[in-house]
Amino acid sequence: MTATPGTPATPPYPPPSPGRTRRGRRAVRDTLALLGLPVLAAPLLAAAFAGGGTRRWFGGRAENQRAEAQAAKDAAAAAFYELDTAQRDLRISVETVAAADDSPAARRAVADFAALGHRVDEASRRYIEAVDAHDLDRDALEAGRATRARTELTAARDELLRVRRELEEFGRSLGPLLDKAETRLARLAPAVERARQSLLAASDALDAVRARNLRADDLAARLAALAPELTRLNQGAGRHGVDATLERAERVQRAAGAIRAEAERLPERAAEIDHRLVSLRTRAQALTTRAGQVEPVLSELRRRFTAACWQDLQQVPALAAENVRQAELRLAEARAARDAQRWADATALLSTVRALLNATDEAVSAAGDRLARLNAVQKDPQEEIERTRFAIRDAQRLAMAGRTTPDPRHARPLDDAVARLDRAIGTLAEHHPDYWRFLGETEAVRQSVARVVTLIREDRGAGH
Template sequence: MTATPATTPSQPRPPFARPRRGPSPLRDTLTLIGLPLLAGLALPGAFAGGGTRRWFGGRSESQRAEAQAAKDAAAAAFYELDTAQRDLRISIETITAVDGSPAARRAVSDFEALGRRIDEASGRYIEAVDAHDLDRDGLEASAAVRARTELTAAMDELVRVKQDLDRFGSGLGPLLGKAETQLARLAPAVERARQALLGASNALDAVRGSGLKADDLAARLATLSPELTKLNQGAGQHGVPQTLERAERVAREGESIRAEAERLPEKAAEIDHRLVSLRTRAQALTTRAGQVDPVLSELRRRFTAACWQDLQQVPEQAGENVRQAELKLKEAQAARDEQRWPDATSLLSTVRALLNTTDEAVSAAGDRLRRLNAVQKDPQQEIERTRFAIRDAQRLAMAGRSTPDPRHARPLDDAVSRLERAIGTLEGRHPDYWHFLTETEAVRQSVARVVAQIREDRGGAGH
């Protein structure tokens, strides 16, 4: 609505001036993020009624007054429509700055269509104003009637378009609410990002002041510098959704860097403690590994080869593992001295795995001798332990039944037979006690699986 109806030099300014607008939070927010605001449009000069003129009595003057009233009413409708369009344009710009959804694009298209209707209605109004000089001396009654008719028709069209514009504005509520919510989040999100980066920078300075390096953290912080530049350039240049996402990402990364920097002294102390602990453990395992040979000698002397041949490589493997662990410990110490924290942590994990494997192998030799001694002295204890497990499972299988379920009975019968065969291996001059122990352990495991199946079946039936 940029056209302005013509006025005569003697015509005064409109009797109603555009009201001064107060501060608008939405307008301020859009200005803050760099979104363009519409320049104010000049009010048409045809808003006013007549100025000083010579009056004549009679019917012509009555028609002139009615035409002037129609002109004033049309001017008011023109002003109201112009104001509504300007206000709604700000809402549309707010939505398009934040929302690129199909609904938002459709709203822009609908607003543009309404703008074309507004231009047409405004053109009719301006033409009507320009076509009739109501201040002219000797204005005929017929001319005043024509003016009133055309001005009233123009006003009615302006009012109809204004009503359509109001309905359109009411339908923008959800889109506008969503956009304003995002705009309200924008400034706090950007500030959080800046504070997170400042906190990370301060934490790094404090760590370096204590004599620790944090080169990897400093490198991560440096990669955020371009992101901060884009945040400072504003959402007007980079878009509101993109700026919000960038601010949240920068805040998360900055907070992560700050937390890691603050934990760095604790991490250094933890690595120092692990170095000492693992070094002590490696020394202890070296002593224990030296005790495996006597254990193997006794196993060879008292039991068949099947009882100890899988342990033959334990002393050699234990010694190699300890040597590897000590080498990795030296590398870890060097990484710690150079403050290569990830490398030191990884090397210490390798040392721990090597020592765990060695500990299990060394312990297995002593445990083997202990178990073989026990079963050689009293195999009946192992037999009864296994039989008890079978009988307990059989009672459970028969609970509430006259005959057991074949799915449960068959594996339990197989367990009985397997136990009897294992007992049979104890006969003879050189029993294979280790085979007997592994067989009874396997029988108990198979029985445990049957028990678990029975309970699962009955639990499912209960549901």
């Protein structure tokens, strides 16, 4: 349609009627209600639908500053994440050192890490405050605010990086302590496992012993006493410390190993006790017979020699009889202890029996030996004399070897030995010679000569 000159042009679409406009606004409100948006937004939304809303964009310098601030924010966020990661990794190392090492150096490292933690918290707080202070996504962000945001975020990033470098330096200094701690922790699990296996082996050994009708009550009690130690091992080093746990594991392993060894040896021990019971009883019976032969020996000594030769043997028969009686009583007690499987008591009683029989054997043998020696020296004292003189001459030759004159420290006791032997020989000329005293004197001379020989050899060994 062409407009007539002088008349206004007819619009292509008639303007909306008031009723139509109202219906449109009502539709907008209904739409907003369905979307859960406030009704106040209706004019803006209606205007947008009507094409009347336009966004205001800032270009040029403001947008460049916004981009730089956003880049500073991203860099600070990366630094914050890296610092947090470094702190968490280092905390694991410090906790490892603290768990495995209680030395002053380790305690100092823990304190230094705590101080660094305060530095990390302060740098993190500054970063978070800078992020919260600036909304870089806001439309109307002025260039000045963007510049301040970039400056504060860059400063926060720099502080985060400085603290991270401090953490890295601390981590390098922690290296030797960490290596030591990791080495000790590496020993911990195997040590605890060895202790557990030793306890299990001891328990199995006791079960095997019981299967052979051997109770081993004392070993079972010792094994039961280790139960609290096993509980502490299971609680771990975190509660009791690495050093204490390692020491406990080694102690439990040793104790359990000893129990296992004794349990495995128990059948052999029982058989050994049975054998000793029979052997010692036989020996006691033999000594009873031998003790009965002492009185005839003493009778001959009294008849043929002076009192000094036999007076110290007068108590031998009574002593032998009492020792044998005590030995038989202890043997009966040892048998009862063995039947009750009180192995330690049985072993101790058998040791007592053996000591009694040894003393009896020596006393009984002494009487016979005394008579034999006295008979020999009475028949031919020259053999004893020559034996002693030979010892003296041998020592004299050693004293003169490589010397023109003997050392007085060596010569004097040898001269005394010669004089003492001569005096002992002189007693044989008496009407009733004391042969036992004569034998004692020659024995004493030989002992004094032996001491001189030892002194000579020591002096020459020292270069004198």
